[in-house]
Amino acid sequence: MRHEKSNAWNRCACCPEPRQPVGLDPIRPLSALETADELRAALARMGIPADVHEGLDLALVSVWTGLAVWTDGFWYRWWTGRRSRTGRWLYAHHPAFEPERAALRIAARYAELREAPSVVAVGA
Template sequence: MRHEERNAWSRCACCPEPRQPASLDPVRPLSALETANELRAALARMGISADVHEGRGLALVSVWTGLVVWTDGLWYRWWTGRRSQTGRWLYAHHSAFEPERAARRIADRYAELREAPSIVAVGAS
């Protein structure tokens, strides 16, 4: 018996079932809120509590005074605590596809801030 295909996506002349093209389900990108919640959960597993706030396509993860991470669903960004030679703030960024690794980097910055003298204590003296 000879198979005679009418076209690549329809059934052949002798087969009753239509052929379906091989396809993968498209991967749905995560929203900014979802990636922020993933980061918050990764930080929580490290013993660091954080709050998540969302609006206008961005989400913020408030970790500590001077440490707010924002995401657009693709990247995490936060201030490094440093400035360039021209005085511009320098930001760190990390792919939102790796919340665990981003959380480890953010935890390092969190530890720096916790060890630094408090802004309130410095201002009170």
């Protein structure tokens, strides 16, 4: 967790001081793999296992069937489980400098998927 640095751009709900976003770090922004690993660690602290895979400047956090989160080091993105009126998949996104808060949102989606009947189990 990166709570040591701060600036006036972003505030963390758990910290009184603002902190610097990943992509604007003048020293070295985190890579997609490092950002994905922070999310994996945040999910693990919540009891949710996940795997991290990397390639082509992107990283993927595999959480559950139908729940894969990918990151470019600046944003986390995952499918919400919904489609638009035109049939396009709708995606959620969250800034990568907040892995703990992103993990809370992803945990909610994880719970939805675990409660839903499996397509494989139903035999569809």
